Structure formats: structure tokens, C-alpha cells
Amino acid sequence: MAKKQINVRVDEAVYAGIEKRAAAAGMEVNEYARQLVADEANDLRHRFLVAGDHFAGEWADHFEERFGADSQGAAPARKSGRAA
Missing domain, CATH: 1.10.1220 (Arc Repressor Mutant)
Incomplete structure (x- = not known):
């Protein structure tokens, strides 16, 4: 080439x-x-990143509502010590 x-x-x-x-x-x-x-x-990489950005934009509020987030963006731990 x-x-x-x-x-x-x-x-x-x-x-x-x-x-x-x-x-x-x-x-x-x-x-x-x-x-x-x-x-x-790389067109495939570009499409993947655009799709990921779209997914995050569409679902970020739902993830926040379901799992919450601390000041570092991590999900809070359950009483069992496992993440929610």
C-alpha cells in the first residue's frame, strides 16, 4: 500500500x-x-463513538436515577458492600 x-x-x-x-x-x-x-x-470507530455519545445522552438521567452517583461519579455501595 x-x-x-x-x-x-x-x-x-x-x-x-x-x-x-x-x-x-x-x-x-x-x-x-x-x-x-x-x-x-476510521469510520467504524467514528460511528461507534457517535452511537456511544447518543446512548449516554439518552440514558444518563435514567442511570443516575437508578444507580445514583457520588461526587466522583461512582455508584454508591449497597450494605453488602457491592455496588448497586
Whole structure:
């Protein structure tokens, strides 16, 4: 498969953030950036994320009502020590 090259200029602060995330992922900056671009071009991934966002928007209130949430967003524990 033929490869195409993309050159992107970013501010130093943006680069520092990318560099930090790449290091945390155990990747070189170029490899990390290549993966980000590939992920954004992935239609199946995009559809999944849109569907997940839609689901969360539609059902968030119902989950909150049923399970509640503490200040950290976690469901409260039952008396048995198990989550609701």
C-alpha cells in the first residue's frame, strides 16, 4: 500500500502535550501522531463513538436515577458492600 506524507505544524505547548501522551503510551511522537490520524479516519470507530455519545445522552438521567452517583461519579455501595 502506498504511503502519503502529511506535515503539520503545531505550537510548542501542543507538541509538549503530544510528546507527553506519546511517552505515556510508550510510543514515539511520530508513531503516536500517525495513530491519532488513523483513528480519526476510521469510520467504524467514528460511528461507534457517535452511537456511544447518543446512548449516554439518552440514558444518563435514567442511570443516575437508578444507580445514583457520588461526587466522583461512582455508584454508591449497597450494605453488602457491592455496588448497586
